Structure formats: structure tokens, C-alpha cells
Amino acid sequence: MKKKILVVVVLLLSVSAFAQFGGQARRGGGGFGFNNGPTGGQCLVPGTRDGGNGEEDLPIPRKYEKQGFVYGRVRYHIHPVRMREVPWHHDYPDGDSMFPATLGRLTLTDTDFNSFQIVDVDSKELFKYPFVYMSEPGYLDLLPADVKNLREYLDRGGFLLMDDFRGNPELDMSQYDNMRYQMKKVFPDREIQPVPPNHAIFHSFYDINPKNMLPPYRIYPSGEPEFLGIFDAKGNIQVMIDFNNDISEYWQALDTGACSIHEAGLAVELGVNYAVYAMTH
Numbered sequence: 001m002k003k004k005i006l007v008v009v010v011l012l013l014s015v016s017a018f019a020q021f022g023g024q025a026r027r028g029g030g031g032f033g034f035n036n037g038p039t040g041g042q043c044l045v046p047g048t049r050d051g052g053n054g055e056e057d058l059p060i061p062r063k064y065e066k067q068g069f070v071y072g073r074v075r076y077h078i079h080p081v082r083m084r085e086v087p088w089h090h091d092y093p094d095g096d097s098m099f100p101a102t103l104g105r106l107t108l109t110d111t112d113f114n115s116f117q118i119v120d121v122d123s124k125e126l127f128k129y130p131f132v133y134m135s136e137p138g139y140l141d142l143l144p145a146d147v148k149n150l151r152e153y154l155d156r157g158g159f160l161l162m163d164d165f166r167g168n169p170e171l172d173m174s175q176y177d178n179m180r181y182q183m184k185k186v187f188p189d190r191e192i193q194p195v196p197p198n199h200a201i202f203h204s205f206y207d208i209n210p211k212n213m214l215p216p217y218r219i220y221p222s223g224e225p226e227f228l229g230i231f232d233a234k235g236n237i238q239v240m241i242d243f244n245n246d247i248s249e250y251w252q253a254l255d256t257g258a259c260s261i262h263e264a265g266l267a268v269e270l271g272v273n274y275a276v277y278a279m280t281h
Contacts, residue, residue, distance in 0.1 A: 082231055164242075250268070
């Protein structure tokens with residue numbers, strides 16, 4: 001009888017999660033064969049827009065702008081690359097809807113699953129979004145207008161999260177090296193620095209030990225997760241860099257059962273901390 005009750009509870013929770021997050025459950029990444037190390041989750045989930053050049057996903061016309069938190073995904077110029085899906089687009093739109101939705105539930109912030117928008121790196125629309133996300137910065141190619149706009153955005157208090165790229169000194173560091181080169185265009189006088197576990201960004205809402213964070217998957221040339229940042233003159237983080245990680249993959253996987261709920265939950269907590277830190281510093 002106890003086992004039957006447990007099964008019923010699990011099913012009810014699964015149905016609830018499916019309904020809350022749009023019923024977009026898909027098969028997880030266990031069959032992709034890319035994982036070559038322990039992650040605890042093997043969490044590699046194809047997005048709703050699996051593949052494509054992103055042209056079908058444009059900034060969304062809205063009848064009104066929310067007064068609360070709106071999540072911005074940065075569309076940027078890229079170096080020529082052969083991919084099924086353009087790098088800036090990875091995990092869109094599932095991660096983008098899941099993150100503000102969970103932020104609203106957990107913090108009572110005025111936001112919901114519709115509170116996301118695509119924004120061009122060289123557009124003045126960027127200034128509407130105090131928190132923006134950039135996927136796969138290893139393929140970033142900042143043109144002069146991009147550099148000027150992004151520098152102004154960050155100096156006026158904007159916060160940029162870079163996520164979903166990897167490298168290993170023994171294999172290939174080209175993604176990291178390109179990201180660093182591109183950000184040197186923005187801040188030629190600043191260096192990328194490690195963000196220590198006792199930094200306020202890991203304790204702004206949840207107390208998190210970043211050393212407990214595992215990547216959702218490991219593919220060539222994965223290394224160990226690192227948390228890096230670019231700081232302003234007052235010591236505040238302007239650019240948070242999740243290297244060898246992909247927390248948006250965890251976000252979009254929350255409704256699939258494809259990876260460890262503990263690891264996905266930690267990625268959500270990390271995102272909440274980033275947003276709270278960004279809005280208070």
C-alpha cells in the first residue's frame with residue numbers, strides 16, 4: 001500500500017510540473033552518448049527550437065511591459081561556425097521561460113513565464129533589461145557598435161551572465177580564449193577573475209557552495225566548472241561567467257525528468273542568486 005501511495009504522489013507531482021511549465025516534456029539526453037564523465041544527471045535536452053538559425057524567433061511584440069523582472073537573452077554576431085543551431089539561441093525558449101517563472105515563485109518577484117525577450121547586443125533595447133543572458137560566448141564576435149553599446153550598458157548598471165561554453169587546457173581552450181579576447185574589447189583595462197565561494201553573489205538569497213555545482217553534461221573539451229567574473233571599480237560583478245557549465249540546460253530540463261532534481265534545483269538557486277545580486281548591486 002505504501003508503495004502504491006508513493007507512486008500516486010510521484011505521478012501527481014509529475015503531472016503538476018508538466019502542466020505548470022507548458023507540457024513541453026521531451027526525452028532527455030541519456031541517448032546522445034556525449035557524456036564521458038560523472039555528472040549525476042546526464043542532462044542534455046533538445047530545446048523546442050532544436051536546430052535552426054534563430055530567424056523564426058524574434059523579439060516578441062508585447063502589449064505592455066511588466067514593471068518587474070524581465071529576462072533578456074542576447075542575440076549577438078558570431079564567428080562562422082557549422083552548427084545545427086546558432087550559439088546565441090541554445091536552450092531557447094524553455095530555459096528563458098522557466099527561469100523567470102521560478103524566480104517569481106521563489107522570491108515573489110513580479111515576473112512569470114512570459115517575462116523574457118530576445119534583445120540585440122547593439123540595440124538600445126538592451127537598456128530595458130538590467131539582467132541579460134548570453135549563451136555560448138565562445139563564438140561571440142563583438143563588432144565596434146556592439147562593444148560601445150555593451151560597455152555603456154554595463155557601466156550604467158547592467159548585469160551580463162555568460163553561460164554554456166567549455167574548455168580544457170589539455171584539450172582545447174579556444175572557446176574561453178575567444179570570450180576573453182572579445183571582452184577585452186569591452187574592458188581593455190580589466191581582467192577576468194575567479195569569483196570565490198564566499199562572494200556575496202553566492203549568498204544573496206540562497207547560501208550556495210559553488211564547488212557543489214556539477215555540469216549537466218560533459219562533451220569535448222569539457223573541464224571542471226569555474227565561476228569567473230569581471231568587476232567594476234567598486235568590486236561589484238558586472239559580468240558573471242559560468243565556464244564549463246550550462247545552468248540554462250538545467251532550467252529547461254526541470255519539466256523533463258532527464259536529470260537530477262538536486263542538480264537542477266541548485267542551478268535554479270544559482271540563477272535566483274544572480275538575479276537578486278544583479279538587482280541589488
